[in-house]
Amino acid sequence: MKKDEKVSSTQMIFLLVTTITVTGFLFVPSITAQYASRDGWISVGLAATLFGILVALVYTRLGLYFPEKSVVEYAPEIIGKFGGRLIGLLYIFFFIHINAIIVREFGDFLVTAFLPETPLPVFNTVVVLLAAFVVSNGMEVLCRMNQFLFPLFVAAFVFIVFLLTEDVNFGNFLPLMENGIKPVIRGSLVPGAWRGEIVLILMFLPFMNQPREAGKTLVGAVLLIGFFLTLTTATSIAVFGPLLTQNMVFPILELARYVSLGRFLERLEAVVIIVWVAGVTVKVAAFYLAAVLGTAQWLNIKDYRPLVYPVGLIILVYSMALFENSRELVDFLATVFVPYAYLFELGIPMGLLAVALVRYRGGRKQ
Amino acid sequence: MLKKWKNIIKKVFAKPRNESQAIGGGESKEPVAVSLESNIKHLKAVFDRCTDVIFREFEAAIGGGVKTAMIYIDGLVNKEMLTDDLVKALMYDVSGINSSAPVSDPAGYLSRSIIAFTEVKVHDNMMDVVHSLLSGETVLFVDGVSKAFTLSTQDWVQRAVTEPATENVVRGPREGFTENLQTNYTLIRRRIKSSRLKFETMKIGAVTKTAVSVGYIEGIVNNKIVDEVKSRLQRIDTDGILESGYIEEYIEDAPMTVFPTVQATERPDKVAGGLLEGQVAILVDTTPFVLLVPVTFPQLLQASEDYYLRWPFASFIRFIRFVTLNIALLAPPLYIAITTYHQEMLPTPLLISIAAAREGVPFPAFVEALLMETTFEVLREAGVRLPKAVGQAVSIVGALVIGDAAVSAGLVSPAMVIVVALTAISSFSLPSYFGAFSLRILRFPLMALAAALGLFGVMAGLLALLIHLCSLRSFGVPYIAPLAPTSWRDLKDMFFRMPWWSMFTRPRMTGHKEPARQDYMQKPRPPRRRPGGKSGQ
Numbered sequence: 001m002k003k004d005e006k007v008s009s010t011q012m013i014f015l016l017v018t019t020i021t022v023t024g025f026l027f028v029p030s031i032t033a034q035y036a037s038r039d040g041w042i043s044v045g046l047a048a049t050l051f052g053i054l055v056a057l058v059y060t061r062l063g064l065y066f067p068e069k070s071v072v073e074y075a076p077e078i079i080g081k082f083g084g085r086l087i088g089l090l091y092i093f094f095f096i097h098i099n100a101i102i103v104r105e106f107g108d109f110l111v112t113a114f115l116p117e118t119p120l121p122v123f124n125t126v127v128v129l130l131a132a133f134v135v136s137n138g139m140e141v142l143c144r145m146n147q148f149l150f151p152l153f154v155a156a157f158v159f160i161v162f163l164l165t166e167d168v169n170f171g172n173f174l175p176l177m178e179n180g181i182k183p184v185i186r187g188s189l190v191p192g193a194w195r196g197e198i199v200l201i202l203m204f205l206p207f208m209n210q211p212r213e214a215g216k217t218l219v220g221a222v223l224l225i226g227f228f229l230t231l232t233t234a235t236s237i238a239v240f241g242p243l244l245t246q247n248m249v250f251p252i253l254e255l256a257r258y259v260s261l262g263r264f265l266e267r268l269e270a271v272v273i274i275v276w277v278a279g280v281t282v283k284v285a286a287f288y289l290a291a292v293l294g295t296a297q298w299l300n301i302k303d304y305r306p307l308v309y310p311v312g313l314i315i316l317v318y319s320m321a322l323f324e325n326s327r328e329l330v331d332f333l334a335t336v337f338v339p340y341a342y343l344f345e346l347g348i349p350m351g352l353l354a355v356a357l358v359r360y361r362g363g364r365k366q
Numbered sequence: 367m368l369k370k371w372k373n374i375i376k377k378v379f380a381k382p383r384n385e386s387q388a389i390g391g392g393e394s395k396e397p398v399a400v401s402l403e404s405n406i407k408h409l410k411a412v413f414d415r416c417t418d419v420i421f422r423e424f425e426a427a428i429g430g431g432v433k434t435a436m437i438y439i440d441g442l443v444n445k446e447m448l449t450d451d452l453v454k455a456l457m458y459d460v461s462g463i464n465s466s467a468p469v470s471d472p473a474g475y476l477s478r479s480i481i482a483f484t485e486v487k488v489h490d491n492m493m494d495v496v497h498s499l500l501s502g503e504t505v506l507f508v509d510g511v512s513k514a515f516t517l518s519t520q521d522w523v524q525r526a527v528t529e530p531a532t533e534n535v536v537r538g539p540r541e542g543f544t545e546n547l548q549t550n551y552t553l554i555r556r557r558i559k560s561s562r563l564k565f566e567t568m569k570i571g572a573v574t575k576t577a578v579s580v581g582y583i584e585g586i587v588n589n590k591i592v593d594e595v596k597s598r599l600q601r602i603d604t605d606g607i608l609e610s611g612y613i614e615e616y617i618e619d620a621p622m623t624v625f626p627t628v629q630a631t632e633r634p635d636k637v638a639g640g641l642l643e644g645q646v647a648i649l650v651d652t653t654p655f656v657l658l659v660p661v662t663f664p665q666l667l668q669a670s671e672d673y674y675l676r677w678p679f680a681s682f683i684r685f686i687r688f689v690t691l692n693i694a695l696l697a698p699p700l701y702i703a704i705t706t707y708h709q710e711m712l713p714t715p716l717l718i719s720i721a722a723a724r725e726g727v728p729f730p731a732f733v734e735a736l737l738m739e740t741t742f743e744v745l746r747e748a749g750v751r752l753p754k755a756v757g758q759a760v761s762i763v764g765a766l767v768i769g770d771a772a773v774s775a776g777l778v779s780p781a782m783v784i785v786v787a788l789t790a791i792s793s794f795s796l797p798s799y800f801g802a803f804s805l806r807i808l809r810f811p812l813m814a815l816a817a818a819l820g821l822f823g824v825m826a827g828l829l830a831l832l833i834h835l836c837s838l839r840s841f842g843v844p845y846i847a848p849l850a851p852t853s854w855r856d857l858k859d860m861f862f863r864m865p866w867w868s869m870f871t872r873p874r875m876t877g878h879k880e881p882a883r884q885d886y887m888q889k890p891r892p893p894r895r896r897p898g899g900k901s902g903q
Binding site for chain 1: 707708711819820821822825826829830832833834836837844846849850851852
């Protein structure tokens with residue numbers, strides 16, 4: 001294990017923000033609007049962020065019992081060998097599965113929006129290969145690459161939102177909470193599950209050069225993610241209205257298409273696509289690294305590098321076999337994904353934390 | 367396991383180096399003999415069939431006449447100096463004292479009173495004698511003295527200090543390094559008058575015995591980097607070093623990448639600047655190219671002139687340079703991608719004119735671009751290799767072939783010519799020839815990706831490039847350092863060149879040992895009352 005690789009808190013925040021926002025800003029507005037309609041931005045902004053802070057605190061508390069270890073390594077110490085190793089295995093599966101979904105999202109989006117005649121496996125293969133390249137170079141390279149790209153993402157995002165200000169109609173937000181708070185809560189479940197992807201920290205905490213700052217880091221990341229996702233959702237509702245938003249597959253792409261400045265600055269979706277390709281590479285690499293690291297730790301292999309390509313192959317094939325089509329993917333995200341993700345993002349960590357709190361009440365023996 | 371195999375392979379394939387072949391005899395630590403005859407015989411055997419080694423025997427006018435001999439290599443020594451200061455002094459007894467009286471300590475007497483040279487060394491074994499002879503010193507044997515005197519008479523034909531050929535400036539010093547190590551020391555020392563500037567010299571190359579010198583400023587430099595440089599240099603085991611390029615390939619961090627992780631420069635001011643920021647310079651005798659390590663990719667985009675021009679101009683030039691960097695790398699791939707896959711991204715009138723121009727072209731855009739880029743690379747290479755007189759002809763042929771005939775023959779479209787010309791000019795505008803080289807190479811795979819997958823391919827290629835750049839290190843320093851990992855204060859000298867009075871610190875990666883470059887609050891401002899001014903208005 002390359003435990004000597006260290007990243008700073010800032011790098012970790014950037015990594016988590018990119019990882020979660022890049023797919024979130026594409027899928028979240030439409031899915032949230034399906035439940036919360038015009039109040040989608042409240043769902044994304046308030047409810048989901050509160051949930052994000054909750055899980056962030058759980059992860060921090062849990063992780064700091066073992067700042068040098070990942071969940072795959074410390075789960076057996078908390079709840080015993082058998083159960084712990086089972087949890088480790090489940091997490092490895094979770095990371096691979098989520099990664100396959102992301103790769104599929106990536107391919108589907110590019111086929112739908114950009115190169116309709118190119119077969120899906122091409123995109124999936126390219127992104128998995130790029131991610132494999134990152135993973136075999138390790139955590140530091142992943143963070144450095146993301147640190148380079150992050151300002152570009154923010155600039156592109158701000159640029160698009162800024163150019164849309166003249167098309168914004170705040171009347172679309174009214175009336176506020178027409179049907180009470182229930183739809184808002186229901187709508188927040190999906191963005192909440194997205195926010196919960198900071199579960200990656202359970203694997204990445206040992207890489208932080210100051211693990212004590214994990215709490216601040218995670219909360220900072222959650223707030224930043226909340227800002228970007230809320231802004232996206234609010235903009236698309238304000239520009240298109242709730243009905244159009246919930247019927248579009250990728251509202252952000254339509255937003256970019258909607259931009260028109262003078263007569264020369266048109267069809268800005270290319271910007272979205274560039275950001276998307278780069279961001280998804282980071283995201284896939286992050287989950288890929290978590291999966292490979294977990295596998296290596298689970299099997300007690302010192303160097304994870306030999307596992308990079310086998311795991312990559314599993315992710316690639318899985319991504320193609322998961323869904324029949326794009327609509328099925330969105331349906332999965334809106335329904336099954338929620339309980340599934342909450343189990344891994346909240347359920348298991350809470351359980352582990354509860355046991356740990358009882359067992360290590362008097363402080364953990366080192 | 368792997369290591370074990372490596373060791374076995376090493377044992378089987380590595381031939382033990384025959385040490386005596388390295389320099390041809392004389393390697394034995396044989397002491398200098400008392401008798402002049404045997405010393406000369408020994409040297410004559412060592413320098414058998416070396417016509418440029420001159421043996422001159424004569425009688426010195428000391429102690430009533432002593433047989434002496436001087437040996438030197440023709441062309442490496444200053445003959446006038448030899449005649450005036452050595453031969454005349456010994457033969458004519460210019461000092462005129464006690465010429466007939468016997469001398470008790472001839473060796474000491476000679477070096478103290480007779481030989482009028484600034485640097486006289488006394489050796490007592492033959493190996494040292496051979497070495498100093500080969501490095502241009504003159505050897506003096508005296509009969510009856512079992513010591514050899516070597517006099518520093520080095521003087522050979524050398525190029526004067528001229529303007530460097532690779533990195534030209536409008537404003538800034540016009541001196542460039544030469545092939546002579548001593549001159550190069552001088553050029554740096556004149557800029558940094560500090561005893562903290564150190565040069566440590568070693569000889570590399572079993573046959574060539576090239577002098578390689580590691581220069582750094584003690585107290586600023588990170589000692590770990592100096593030690594690392596020295597240990598990497600000491601690891602080199604080869605027969606000859608003819609240029610710093612040899613050294614570069616032996617010591618670089620990433621030998622398989624297209625990006626240079628060692629910077630080569632001809633400019634003494636650049637080396638001085640690098641030393642002040644904590645870099646280590648590697649000077650190699652017989653080449654004007656000095657190596658600087660560690661180097662980052664952004665540094666390859668900086669010219670020394672950036673620091674001499676006023677900061678708004680320098681910042682503007684930096685901005686232009688980032689634009690040209692992108693054009694040099696991306697213009698042909700983007701042209702291919704857009705004309706092949708994404709025609710909708712162009713404004714309609716432009717699309718129509720490009721389509722009309724491409725109408726008669728028989729090739730797809732990729733082949734067209736490949737054809738033109740290859741032609742251009744060929745022309746450029748021909749321009750470098752050909753004798754200067756023929757160079758003109760090449761440029762005329764090139765201009766005609768690329769510019770006019772190809773278009774009117776319908777082989778390529780005018781738009782492609784514009785793209786290629788723009789690419790060429792852009793790649794010339796990058797300050798580091800060696801950094802621009804990597805872009806030249808990378809353009810071709812990117813073009814292939816663009817032809818295969820359109821903009822997505824270009825994007826994937828760029829990402830792979832970014833990952834690769836992030837994974838590179840140069841002597842422990844991340845290759846895209848001020849950008850990622852981000853160091854805010856170093857960004858002052860990155861996209862912009864902030865005013866000198868605002869750059870308080872040395873770069874974090876190399877100069878962290880003594881981070882303060884200067885005092886704060888040096889922003890110049892006019893005094894409240896104008897000196898010498900009569901009245902306020």
